[in-house]
Amino acid sequence: MNRSIIFRNANKLVKQGYSRSEALKKAWALAKLPEISVKVRGTAATDKRQTALEHLTRYKPELVMFRIAAEPTNPADMNAVGVIATVKEKGSFLIGYLARELAANISKLLRAGLAILSTGTVTGGYEPYMNYGARVNLKFA
Known part of the structure; x- marks a missing residue:
């Protein structure tokens, strides 16, 4: 440490x-604290998110990075924490949010400036008509 x-x-x-x-x-x-693995919520909320997750599966895992960001101006929840996937040299996309209960604590830590490392994976999509999802692993630096 x-x-x-x-x-x-x-x-x-x-x-x-x-x-x-x-x-x-x-x-x-x-x-x-050990690394925390959590499901990303809201990945099936829009077709754009599903399309973005499907596109992420086409890239090598080392080219895809996941990060979290507090969204204090979110009208639904001022403690919302978004999960953003970034493909190296391609761009970024908001793929979903952390669960409200977890986000309430994480957003306070992010606003305090604490460093939180995150990695992630895309899940699902194995069968036709099966939605994609994502999991992120959070570790406090």
């Missing part, structure tokens, strides 16, 4: 209103 990252995260939490001791405890706890 990189202590400088942990202390940097703790300092960001202090700026959010945590006491120094609370911030250090929380930063260490986050650093010790």
